[in-house]
Amino acid sequence: ETGVTQSPTHLIKTRGQQVTLRCSSQSGHNTVSWYQQALGQGPQFIFQYYREEENGRGNFPPRFSGLQFPNYSSELNVNALELDDSARYLCASSLQGFGPQHFGDGTRLSIL
Amino acid sequence: ELKVEQNPLFLSMQEGKNYTIYCNYSTTSDRLYWYRQDPGKSLESLFVLLSNGAVKQEGRLMASLDTKARLSTLHITAAVHDLSATYFCAVDMGRRDDKIIFGKGTRLHILP
Numbered sequence: 001e002t003g004v005t006q007s008p009t010h011l012i013k014t015r016g017q018q019v020t021l022r023c024s025s026q027s028g029h030n031t032v033s034w035y036q037q038a039l040g041q042g043p044q045f046i047f048q049y050y051r052e053e054e055n056g057r058g059n060f061p062p063r064f065s066g067l068q069f070p071n072y073s074s075e076l077n078v079n080a081l082e083l084d085d086s087a088r089y090l091c092a093s094s095l096q097g098f099g100p101q102h103f104g105d106g107t108r109l110s111i112l
Numbered sequence: 113e114l115k116v117e118q119n120p121l122f123l124s125m126q127e128g129k130n131y132t133i134y135c136n137y138s139t140t141s142d143r144l145y146w147y148r149q150d151p152g153k154s155l156e157s158l159f160v161l162l163s164n165g166a167v168k169q170e171g172r173l174m175a176s177l178d179t180k181a182r183l184s185t186l187h188i189t190a191a192v193h194d195l196s197a198t199y200f201c202a203v204d205m206g207r208r209d210d211k212i213i214f215g216k217g218t219r220l221h222i223l224p
Contacts, residue, residue, distance in 0.1 A: 012221075033131065035214075041216060041217075042200055042214035042215055042216045043155070043200070043202075043214045043216045045211050045213060045214070045215070048211075048212075056205075056211050057211075058211060088157050090155070091152065092155075100145050100147075100160045101145075101156040101157070101212070102157065103147075103154040103155040103156075104154060105153070105154045106154055
């Protein structure tokens with residue numbers, strides 16, 4: 001059973017740039033959720049994708065967008081990066097309606 | 113808007129002692145999760161609580177859910193140093209609103 005994998009592990013960008021983060025879900029899982037975790041804080045829900053459609057969204061601006069592909073992998077795109085976007089971004093997969101989410105190791109994004 | 117509050121946010125205790133972490137949430141929920149996070153690591157699922165009165169135990173950890181009181185507890189029995197970590201509860205709004213809201217976490221430090 002392959003777990004949730006995320007890439008890259010660490011990324012450095014400057015303000016105003018755009019970034020794409022990637023996530024491969026655990027085999028058998030059809031739902032992917034993305035979270036932002038600032039240092040010392042709990043994860044903040046960004047959005048969830050189920051069957052390639054957004055299935056719930058947290059309080060994040062539209063410059064945070066995502067995709068889910070037919071193989072259930074997912075991307076998180078952030079445009080016009082701001083300093084406050086510096087955080088770890090976690091991806092979690094699950095089987096819709098069942099069980100807990102399984103988290104990847106995250107991508108640490110630093111904005112200079 | 114759903115709010116999830118954990119207390120305490122920080123706990124330092126000696127090995128062999130018992131303690132309880134509390135998780136209060138503001139609206140009805142379909143399910144509640146407990147996760148563990150070690151520094152610089154991702155989140156590890158500990159428990160999934162699906163119904164009122166649910167109690168689950170794994171080793172020295174026991175979690176319970178009271179949906180009427182909107183309260184979950186994570187009880188630690190005879191703490192050992194290896195349990196030092198940050199513990200998060202997360203509330204799943206389920207079909208009514210596809211969001212999962214995390215508490216701020218309880219940083220547990222167990223002194224040898």
